[in-house]
Structure formats: structure tokens, C-alpha cells
Amino acid sequence: xxxxxxSLFLSVxxxxxxxxxxxxxxxxxxxxxxxxxxxxxxxxxxxxxxSNMDMKQDQRLTVLLNKKDKHLSLRIADTQTGDSAIxxxxxxxxxxxxxxxxxxxxxxxxxx
Amino acid sequence: xxxxxxxxxxxxxEKRQSVAFWCNPISGHATLYWYQQILGQGPKLLIQFQNNxxxxxxxxxxxxxxxxxxxxxxxxxxxxxxxxxxxxVYLCASSLGEGLQETQYFGPGTRLLVL
Numbered sequence: 362x363x364x365x366x367x368s369l370f371l372s373v374x375x376x377x378x379x380x381x382x383x384x385x386x387x388x389x390x391x392x393x394x395x396x397x398x399x400x401x402x403x404x405x406x407x408x409x410x411x412s413n414m415d416m417k418q419d420q421r422l423t424v425l426l427n428k429k430d431k432h433l434s435l436r437i438a439d440t441q442t443g444d445s446a447i448x449x450x451x452x453x454x455x456x457x458x459x460x461x462x463x464x465x466x467x468x469x470x471x472x473x
Numbered sequence: 474x475x476x477x478x479x480x481x482x483x484x485x486x487e488k489r490q491s492v493a494f495w496c497n498p499i500s501g502h503a504t505l506y507w508y509q510q511i512l513g514q515g516p517k518l519l520i521q522f523q524n525n526x527x528x529x530x531x532x533x534x535x536x537x538x539x540x541x542x543x544x545x546x547x548x549x550x551x552x553x554x555x556x557x558x559x560x561x562v563y564l565c566a567s568s569l570g571e572g573l574q575e576t577q578y579f580g581p582g583t584r585l586l587v588l
Contacts, residue, residue, distance in 0.1 A: 402582075449516075
């Protein structure tokens with residue numbers, strides 16, 4: 362079945378780059394997404410990448426997709442304390458029963 | 474533009490009781506989603522509506538959960554009777570259309586605690 366995995370925690374110093382990784386299993390994934398969730402809030406879409414792309418850059422965010430290894434990463438340049446949150450990777454697929462599958466989330470802590 | 478509204482924000486009930494959650498999507502959004510997010514996990518899709526029709530309810534425990542979107546706008550999610558394992562945050566999201574590239578906008582969620 363479909364599965365999306367992420368490491369649970371990441372801690373970085375303010376100003377450094379953060380890299381959050383995600384692996385997925387469904388090779389028919391169409392879009393892959395990164396969401397941010399702050400305490401007590403819903404999820405906010407940060408960026409997404411179409412499965413036929415390798416890279417997408419959006420200001421401080423860079424998404425890299427290795428479709429062969431089914432590996433997705435989110436790089437945040439110049440990480441700020443306001444970036445502290447839980448980051449979810451998600452995939453969407455037109456195959457199987459499910460349409461949207463979220464990972465378990467990576468808690469990013471930015472140290473001042 | 475107003476975001477997705479949900480109420481109540483918090484609910485505490487005892488097991489075997491019933492509970493209902495309400496969601497008001499962004500105006501004009503045809504697609505509405507209900508997710509269950511258990512502590513420490515990612516959201517799991519329970520049901521997806523396109524206007525007032527159900528697109529996907531394959532992960533909805535239909536013996537106790539029900540959802541409706543009668544006029545294609547607001548939606549309610551009901552649990553009857555609740556179990557301890559239903560304790561979670563219930564997130565509502567909406568998108569303009571049904572396509573996979575459509576951005577989903579999430580509400581703040583309803584945090585349910587079943588004692």
C-alpha cells in the first residue's frame with residue numbers, strides 16, 4: 362500500500378539551512394506537496410512539485426525530487442525562528458483507493 | 474477572503490456519546506475534505522465531497538462516522554457513538570476544484586477528546 366515516511370525531528374541554528382526529507386512508495390504519485398503546521402493551526406501549503414520535475418525553487422524554499430529513489434526533500438535557506446513548525450510531506454495519486462496521503466510530519470526547531 | 478471556518482474548536486465527550494463538527498469552506502470552493510489527525514501522525518482523509526456529492530469515503534468508518542454537505546456549501550461530520558480512539562484533531566479543507574493540482578486550504582481544526 363501507499364506510505365509516506367519522514368524523520369520525526371530536526372534542529373538547526375538560526376541562519377543555517379534546513380533540509381527535511383521524505384520518502385514515498387507510490388510510483389504513480391502525480392503531485393508531491395510540502396505543508397507547514399504551526400501549533401493549534403491547520404496546515405498551510407508551502408509548495409508542491411509535479412512528478413515530472415526534478416527541482417522547484419520558491420524564494421527560500423527549494424524542493425528536490427528523486428523519482429527513481431522516491432525521495433523528496435525541502436530545503437529552507439536562512440532558517441528563521443518563525444520557521445519552527447511541523448512540516449508534512451504529502452503525495453497525491455490517481456491510483457488505488459486514496460487520493461491524498463500525508464507523512465507523519467517532521468518537527469523543525471530553530472535555535473536562536 | 475475569509476478562510477475555512479470550523480466549530481467548535483474544542484470538544485470533550487465521554488465514550489459512547491455523540492458529537493458533531495461543522496465546517497464552512499471558502500466561498501466558491503466546490504471541493505470539501507474532512508481529515509482526521511491523530512496526535513503524532515499526519516492527516517488521514519476521511520471523506521471528500523465535490524459539491525454535495527461524495528467523491529471518496531473509503532477511509533470513513535461508516536459504522537460510526539457520517540458526513541453530509543446538503544447544499545454543497547457547509548458540511549457536518551458526526552460520530553455516533555464515539556470511542557476512545559476517535560480522540561484527534563478533525564480538519565476540514567476546501568479547494569476550488571477536484572483536480573490534484575488544486576490547492577487545499579485548511580481550517581484550524583476541531584480538537585476532540587474522548588474520555
